[in-house]
Amino acid sequence: MKTVSTAKSHGGVQGVYTHASEVCACDMTFAVFVPPQAAERPCPVVWYLSGLTCTHQNVMDKGEYRRMAAELGLIVVCPDTSPRGDDIPDEKDNWQFGKGAGFYLDATQAPYARNYRMYSYVTEDLPALIAGNFPADMSRQAIFGHSMGGHGALTIALKSPGRYKSCSAFAPIVQPMTAGWSKPALEKFLGRDALAWRSYDATALIEDGHRFPEFLVDQGSADGFLEDGLRPWLLEEACAKAGIALTLRMQEGYDHSYFFISTFMDDHLKWHSERLG
């Protein structure tokens, strides 16, 4: 692991790091905020998964999470959204696929299967690195994210309910199997058999019996992707049928941007902190 930069912020340290990821077969960059409490004891870890086109940097710059994370004593880890590098297969003019759009899955199709393994990266590769290099209490982890990263957080939590104490999302893609901006990506990454897609679709996972105790979801009513891409009512239906406690808050007038995310960041960090103990 190499340190790209560190800066004191809100009493803690905001760092950016790179490492050679075995899982993704490329160098990966990520951001970690370590709160001041970590000088005295290991701190719980909150994973923030970013949306389409983002790197670790968008939320680091615009997410406004450090003040509250420092107050609550939370380590916040912000991975990249895909493998990176000149030799990583990509579709340059397509922001909904490839670099910046890894959809937090393990691809099975050539030429993507070699590098696009963001599911394993976020659940195995990077956690091992965090556990070994930061003052992290890995028995207390939470996960949340935005848009594609909300999809990532929901699906990862549903598949590993024992690992995460809590899960929340800002404007998540709740049913990527049927949304225009994600269906083509699932097909390219996972092949044409839609059965394989179900493992990376929150509503399908719930239908198939996966469970998580409760979710918090904030969704802006002025979000341009609401009707076609996000459709939180599909998650609402799935959770209602499955008996999963979903707190879905429609936020009047908010869009899909970090102006929305940063507004409700405090609420989400408090939600996680209460459940992390």
Add this chain to the structure above:
Amino acid sequence: MKTVSTAKSHGGVQGVYTHASEVCACDMTFAVFVPPQAAERPCPVVWYLSGLTCTHQNVMDKGEYRRMAAELGLIVVCPDTSPRGDDIPDEKDNWQFGKGAGFYLDATQAPYARNYRMYSYVTEDLPALIAGNFPADMSRQAIFGHSMGGHGALTIALKSPGRYKSCSAFAPIVQPMTAGWSKPALEKFLGRDALAWRSYDATALIEDGHRFPEFLVDQGSADGFLEDGLRPWLLEEACAKAGIALTLRMQEGYDHSYFFISTFMDDHLKWHSERLG
């Protein structure tokens, strides 16, 4: 005035706007945050002046001012740092002069005098636009800034103590006449006679009899520009001699970045709010 973008944030509206500036003889872009309280009454205005290389966007993205401004009911105006456009004279490879480096002065030397009039822009042109287009109580204004913008805030407040109820700065350039990164700019903008520079130098203005009731200054101890460029002790000496109340806080371990600024943003907004009444 044209609206570039608006987004709901922390209950208020973060907007970006452009207008044809007569003073700068070019189109200028600026950001305004209007808090929720403005729906019911005109709100006081806090001016934030950015540092070298910045536009309105750096603090809008990374300053973390909206939560507290929304709580306190403050309009926050963030101007650009220089005139902009292809036909604006510049030194492309010099980040300490020209575009992004207007030093909040009115240039007197060709070819800069036509456009580089940021002092008049920030004190006359833009305030008139704000007064005419936003729910602003212009009888209650405060000013603050970072680095070159801290220099701007201090010098502007010292020259118009009746206009601003309060003034603060993050890591300000307090004596641009003698700092390596500003002296060449003053010479190009104002000519070789250093007497003309005194009107844009906080310590010289104080020496020359200008007064402001009190300043709040935060300065990171790990700021790479501290010893050569910023030197807050020069302001401390000038204020002590003049009987100006200076609260200078050396912040252990903080650098010159927005990680530093955002950490102490709440303190500064509260400082201004208390004095804006």
